Amino acid sequence: MNTVEISHVTKKFGHLTAVDDLSLNIESGKITGLIGADASGKTTLIRLIIGMLRAECGEISVLGLDPVEQKAELNRKIGYMPQKFGLYEDLTVIENLRLYADLKNVPYEFDKLLEFTSLHKFQKRLAGALSGGMKQKLGLACVLLGTPEFLLLDEPSVGVDPISRRDLMKMVRDLISPTTTVLWSTAYLDEAHSFDTAIVMDKGKVIYDGKPTDLAKTTEEFENKVIDLMGGYKKTKSRIAENYVYKHLDDIDYTVVADNLEKKYGNFYAVRNNSFNIKKGEIFGLLGPNGAGKSTSFKMMCGLLKPTSGTARIMGIDIKQDAEKARSNLGYMAQKFSLYEAISVEQNLKFFARIYGIPKSEVKKRVNEILDIFDLSEQKKRKTKDLSLGFKQKLSMACALIHNPPILFLDEPTSGVDVLTRRDFWNHITSLAKKGITILVTTHFMDEAEYCDRISLFYKGEAIAIGTPSELKKRVSAKTMEDAFIKLIRESDEK
């Protein structure tokens, strides 16, 4: 039995063909993974399936219904979590759950969901004050209420830490009934083996549809196979790094210093006792589970959030004493896409050029230069909101680098970005570091953690381990970074 049957469906947006003469079936009672690069057509396909979009041609049947003509009837049978799930930021965790339970007309039974999402301790916290990953988990909990027949999840694991990502899949398997069909889209290829069926999409077409184990036995192999199917990854010289000019002349031992930084909300320590020194040209990774205090640390380091106590120094300048001067030395890419969506790519760059203190007479030249270096010239007149996620992230990085800063802060630059674009990003990051730029970065991809020179593992607001990736692995006799991450956190819990 199939929950979804699609034959020869095409969907175009202007010149762009998002879904291209596509045919596939989604089997009932199974978890199907929809894997693909950014802008490969995953979200468009999901929107066609739930009747939010109408196809130009071809046929779609979902639970035996026409998704456009019988949308109301279909809506009652499905649960849908869009990429940007609508939580009510001014309501607490528990109030959000109650609201969605009311909407779906189901009883207030949240214990299991709260336990699985580790949100039971934070029931009274406003959704707006949750970390990125905690929000994602709450969104999933809301969608899982009321056991729908067909569950569509558009990248539910973006920004979710590696331990919780395993739990998320378990949570879905445990909470659905055996007849529930799940369609789960993802850019994380290491999730593929937890699906019953994997559909890989590229440029609006299906390039693989079958059992994940039939494509590759192990996770690493799977990633390489998918890259092959997409035409392979060719590493080229980073033009971004080639065109980067290290301007700062002062000789200084540590370009970035955190000295006992702390942030308290009421009695809750979001960050406690955070100290580290980063050398020029070092890539320093801040890793840790959701809610550990990574973004809070970033925000304090760049003067966007006032610490309860402690100091942050950027190129030797105390951020409290001269925030403007300190900030002119760094570029910051926030976790949540924080550029202006309503204006064009070019306008965003111009705006940041001014914010970062580039003289008015030089702005135009520098913006054109950076558009060229980042391969964004063709997109320059496009509204920022119309860009794919990969392009948005690229633009964020371009804005952060517009003033050639000696320091770069990247808060989850690759979350939700596809595997090829991720490799490109890290090619730029490592090449920039070689030119002397100091980088502070967070990621939930453990393979990326390996690119860091040193790592601070953060947990419940505190650093529980600092060292090179191999030192951390050695400390707990772990083979992989993921393994080390899990063991170090477990060790800290036992203490």
Ligand SMILES: Nc1ncnc2c1ncn2[C@@H]1O[C@H](COP(=O)(O)OP(=O)(O)OP(=O)(O)O)[C@@H](O)[C@H]1O
């Ligand atoms: N305004 C606030 N009021 C109360 N608690 C807050 C506030 N802002 C942040 N927090 C809490 O501080 C903790 C740390 O959040 P932070 O965003 O730094 O985590 P993170 O490590 O970046 O997590 P993620 O990996 O999910 O992005 C979380 O428990 C969060 O809910």
Ligand SMILES: [Mg+2]
């Ligand atoms: Mg964060």
